[in-house]
Amino acid sequence: MADEQKQETVETTENQENNEQVVETAEEVTENDEAARFQSELEAKDKLVQEQVDRVKRLQADFDNFRRRTRQEKEELSAIVSQNLIKELLPLLDNFERALAANLSTESSSLKDGVEMIYKQFVAALEKNGLEPINAVGQKFDPNFHEAIMRVADETQEDDTVMEELQRGYSVCGRVVRPSMVKVVSN
Numbered sequence: 001m002a003d004e005q006k007q008e009t010v011e012t013t014e015n016q017e018n019n020e021q022v023v024e025t026a027e028e029v030t031e032n033d034e035a036a037r038f039q040s041e042l043e044a045k046d047k048l049v050q051e052q053v054d055r056v057k058r059l060q061a062d063f064d065n066f067r068r069r070t071r072q073e074k075e076e077l078s079a080i081v082s083q084n085l086i087k088e089l090l091p092l093l094d095n096f097e098r099a100l101a102a103n104l105s106t107e108s109s110s111l112k113d114g115v116e117m118i119y120k121q122f123v124a125a126l127e128k129n130g131l132e133p134i135n136a137v138g139q140k141f142d143p144n145f146h147e148a149i150m151r152v153a154d155e156t157q158e159d160d161t162v163m164e165e166l167q168r169g170y171s172v173c174g175r176v177v178r179p180s181m182v183k184v185v186s187n
Contacts, residue, residue: 082129083172090178134169136162136180147179151186161185
């Protein structure tokens with residue numbers, strides 16, 4: 001009987017140890033499951049954070065592009081307004097040049113001096129806003145900058161050379177607002 005009790009005690013101890021191992025294994029499995037669940041939640045949250053960061057970067061890039069595009073459109077609009085205003089003022093400039101070219105008597109030289117001062121001031125203001133005269137005489141005829149009014153024969157010059165400028169042409173910020181009216185050599 002003592003042997004039976006010892007054997008029962010050993011079996012009970014072994015059962016308790018087995019039960020403890022099962023409990024420990026179950027706890028480990030539960031901890032592993034929990035760790036795996038936390039890991040998957042962490043990965044999901046990381047993915048969500050990365051998506052939000054990417055979204056913010058795209059929005060920032062879109063805003064930068066919008067700001068650049070708006071600035072560029074504003075500059076283009078300003079240039080167009082400037083060109084249109086200068087185009088309307090060109091007949092005044094032509095009239096000033098005609099007035100200065102006219103022969104006035106010596107008595108009216110002070111008037112001519114006054115007109116010259118106004119002309120210089122007017123030209124300076126226009127040049128400050130981007131007005132540039134188009135050089136024509138002696139240049140090859142270019143329909144982008146010149147408007148041929150007459151063709152003349154001249155053996156001393158090459159074909160399609162501008163011989164005379166009848167009306168000066170102008171450009172504003174690199175864009176032609178009025179082409180030069182010219183006589184072109186045609187042999």
